Amino acid sequence: MSSLNPLNALPQGFTHRRRRGAELFLLLLSLVVGVGGYAAVGLGVEGEIPVNIIGYGVWLTALCLVSHVAVRYLAPYADPVLLPIVAALNGLGLAIIYRIDLANLAADDDANTFSSDQLIWMTLGVALFIGVLLVVRDHRRLQAFTYTSGFAAIVLLIMPLLPVIGVTRNGARIWINLLGFSFQPGEVAKVMLVIFFAGYLVLHRDALALAGRRVVGIDLPRGRDLGPILVMWLISLGVLVFQRDLGSSLLFFGLFLVMLYVATERPGWLVVGTTLFAGGAYAGFLLFSHVQARVDAWLNPFDPDVNSYQIVQGMYGMAWGGLIGRGLGQGDPTLIPFSYSDFIVASIGEELGLTGVMAVIVLYGLIVERALRTALVARDAFGKLIATGLGVVFALQVFVVIGGVTKLIPLTGLTTPFLSYGGSSLVANWFIVGLLLRISDQARRPLPDLAGDGDGADDGMDDSTQVVKL
Amino acid sequence: MSELTLMLIRFAYLAILWIFVLSAISVVRSDMFGARVESTPRADRRAEKQARKQAAKAKPSRRPRGAPTHVAITEGANAGENISLDLAPLLIGRGSDAAIRLDDDYVSTRHARIASSGDQWFVEDLGSTNGTYIGSTRLTQPTTLQLGTQVRIGKTTLELRK
Numbered sequence: 012m013s014s015l016n017p018l019n020a021l022p023q024g025f026t027h028r029r030r031r032g033a034e035l036f037l038l039l040l041s042l043v044v045g046v047g048g049y050a051a052v053g054l055g056v057e058g059e060i061p062v063n064i065i066g067y068g069v070w071l072t073a074l075c076l077v078s079h080v081a082v083r084y085l086a087p088y089a090d091p092v093l094l095p096i097v098a099a100l101n102g103l104g105l106a107i108i109y110r111i112d113l114a115n116l117a118a119d120d121d122a123n124t125f126s127s128d129q130l131i132w133m134t135l136g137v138a139l140f141i142g143v144l145l146v147v148r149d150h151r152r153l154q155a156f157t158y159t160s161g162f163a164a165i166v167l168l169i170m171p172l173l174p175v176i177g178v179t180r181n182g183a184r185i186w187i188n189l190l191g192f193s194f195q196p197g198e199v200a201k202v203m204l205v206i207f208f209a210g211y212l213v214l215h216r217d218a219l220a221l222a223g224r225r226v227v228g229i230d231l232p233r234g235r236d237l238g239p240i241l242v243m244w245l246i247s248l249g250v251l252v253f254q255r256d257l258g259s260s261l262l263f264f265g266l267f268l269v270m271l272y273v274a275t276e277r278p279g280w281l282v283v284g285t286t287l288f289a290g291g292a293y294a295g296f297l298l299f300s301h302v303q304a305r306v307d308a309w310l311n312p313f314d315p316d317v318n319s320y321q322i323v324q325g326m327y328g329m330a331w332g333g334l335i336g337r338g339l340g341q342g343d344p345t346l347i348p349f350s351y352s353d354f355i356v357a358s359i360g361e362e363l364g365l366t367g368v369m370a371v372i373v374l375y376g377l378i379v380e381r382a383l384r385t386a387l388v389a390r391d392a393f394g395k396l397i398a399t400g401l402g403v404v405f406a407l408q409v410f411v412v413i414g415g416v417t418k419l420i421p422l423t424g425l426t427t428p429f430l431s432y433g434g435s436s437l438v439a440n441w442f443i444v445g446l447l448l449r450i451s452d453q454a455r456r457p458l459p460d461l462a463g464d465g466d467g468a469d470d471g472m473d474d475s476t477q478v479v480k481l
Numbered sequence: 482m483s484e485l486t487l488m489l490i491r492f493a494y495l496a497i498l499w500i501f502v503l504s505a506i507s508v509v510r511s512d513m514f515g516a517r518v519e520s521t522p523r524a525d526r527r528a529e530k531q532a533r534k535q536a537a538k539a540k541p542s543r544r545p546r547g548a549p550t551h552v553a554i555t556e557g558a559n560a561g562e563n564i565s566l567d568l569a570p571l572l573i574g575r576g577s578d579a580a581i582r583l584d585d586d587y588v589s590t591r592h593a594r595i596a597s598s599g600d601q602w603f604v605e606d607l608g609s610t611n612g613t614y615i616g617s618t619r620l621t622q623p624t625t626l627q628l629g630t631q632v633r634i635g636k637t638t639l640e641l642r643k
Contacts, residue, residue: 033508040501051494055487091512092505099501213621338491363495370498377505391622 027388027455030091031083037095038075045071045102048339052110055340056117061109070130071102074137085144086452093381093451096374097429097444101133101437103371104430106339107351107358114345125351125432132434136441143445150450154393157210164203167196168246172253183424184254195435197250197259198426201266201404202443208267209396211239212274216392220275243267244287248295255301258415258425262407264288269403273386274396309421321348325357325416329368336364352431353424356416371430375409378402385451394450401443548600549628549641557637558584566641570596573634574607587611587635595626602626602641611635 046068053061061067075098082089108126115122147153153160170187171177178186178193186193212219247264250256268284295302308319312326324347332342344350344358351358360368382402389395408425415422426436552571554562564571564581571580576590583592589609596603605623606613613620614633626632628641 028512030508030512033511037501037505037508040497040504043497044501047494047497051490054490092508095501096505103498335495336491338487339494341487341491363498366495367498370495370502373502374505377502377509380509 026457027088029087031079031087034082034091034094035079037092038079038098041095041099041102042068042072042075044099045105048103048106049109051339052106052113053340055338056110056113057340067130070134071105074098074134078137078140081141081144082448085141086448088455088457089448089452090381090385090455092377093444093447096377096381097441100371100374100429101136103359104355104427104432105129105133107344107355107362107430108432110340110362111344111351111358113340114343118345128434129432129437132437133441135434136438139438140441140445143442144449147446147449150394150397150446150453151391153206153397154210154213157207157214160203161207161211164200164207165246167200167203168250168254170196183256185256185259195433197254197256198435198439199442201259201262202401202439202446204263204266205270205397205400205404208270209393209400212270212396213393215239216274219271219280220277241287244291248291252295252299255299256424257302257305257421258408258411258423261411261423262404262425264291265407266400266403269407270396270400273399274392305421305423309418312418321354322416322418322422324348325350325354325360326418328357329360329365329417332361332364334365336360336362336367338362352426352433353412354416355427355430355432356413359430372409372413375405375428379406381451382447385447385454389450389454394453398447398450398454401447404443547628547643549602549626549643551642552581552595552639553642554581554583554637554639555631557635559637563642566595566597566602570594572607573639574609581639583634583637585635585637588637592634593620593632596623604632609634 046064049067050060050064053059053064078094078098082094105126108129112122112124112126116124171184173187176187176189177184178188180186185195185197187196244264247260250260250263264284268281268288271280271284272278296306304318307314307317308322311317312319312322328342328344328347328350331337336342339362342358342361344361347354347357347361356368356371359371363370379402382398382405386395386398386402389398405428408428411420411423412425412427414420415425426433428440429437431437549566551566552564554560554564559582562581568580572591572594573579573581573583573588574590574592575583575585575588579591581595589607589611591607592609593607593613594605596605602625603623604613604615604620604626606620615624615630626641628643631638631640
């Protein structure tokens, strides 16, 4: 368990720089990505720069600057790359959604538009991001809410199944309708689950890691320690059966498995978990028609009897885009159903080509890398586990959705973080970024005898309980 | 809008996207070598301040009145021993390199460490088998020690004394 030992995290004498200037520079570049994309869409579709570009640009700039100033004051040592990457992905998503709006409006004057809603959701997301940095001054306080957040996650997961507020949309029962607003509670539940798993595993990892017997070179856990993983497996299966939501089911189980493995350093859990997953997936395939339909569409998309219209349209779109794409505004992404949400990657593939999709995937990779880096330098086991869990949430979600769109794995409905249209997802993901920045601020902050000379930015009490001068 | 302009916009936008990606990567890259902070004027000033602070601390009466001066072992095989805190950080364990060496089978070779930051004293568990306890709580992170706080390590109990 040496990797969770708080004082092994950094070589002596190594100090992280704040890099706030680098963050500002990257944020300005990300604005060029967002606003430039908006302008390019207008030029491509209508031959002129959109009339509202000034208002739009000012709004986006204000959001970026406000969040940057908030980070400067509230988390001065936080990771400099996360915020700009998120801003760039969000800006790119807004441009693509605006482009699809324009195409929809050209076909039908009364069509639904999404880009202005998405901008409002982004504003809410940024507000929540700043709120997290303001309220959560020390992520270790969250450990006190371990079971509260576990309970909250279960309540949130059950909410869509309740009779009055739960709504079934597109075959999945994952929405609730409250006071005219609809929301996907599962998106918030994933953050709560990460906090719960981290708090639980910090306390119980010793029992999970040390007891057990060795079979063929792999340490298998004791029977009675299997309880939590079985419960989690059942919850995931419940999500799959009652909500018909393949993606979230996979996400929750994968998240738990990875966090268990990271906390205990025992590959035995991966063996047990993969076996359970394979068994559950096969049983789901045999028992449920909606799972069979997804697998069919994945294996034989071009079979005329198979309902795979969306996948095939997406693939034609990406093929037409080729290496460098048709250019923003020059493709025809409205031919793909849900090209503004689940299939936004296919829209990007069509108009920006493989080059654009690769840039997006590299950006997601960087988010995950920064989350894992934060976990590596964090000084406390709880922070390490939360950061790992949040990174894994992004990794799994991006893998599941982009893998599904590109027909690597069966398609399951999940949003592409920050790109897709969808308020719940966007707000929850900004919340996650707020938490990650908080943990990385704590992790990268120099030891208190360096920072304690009247910087004022940190609360000295917390630092002194955490760090031992060697 | 001519084909050529659209083509230029297309390439320009892809270029912007990748310039962003590459600059982000270059920031990540330079972030790995964080120690360069030592050479900035701000850090120099800080280091100077630090040096002055330490010089001030190093004066003869460097511990304030009422601060702990030694660790007393109150229970266990080594009960009655006193170990001075002057040589802090002190390693506690069964191993031969431990400053506080305990003849207790329930103690790990390198079990825990007592160290100071400013005028605060801390005890930290070093990943021991049986854990380090204050009261009934097992330590998961460095914890402040007051005078007289009972720290339990295996069958041994020790505390800070004046």
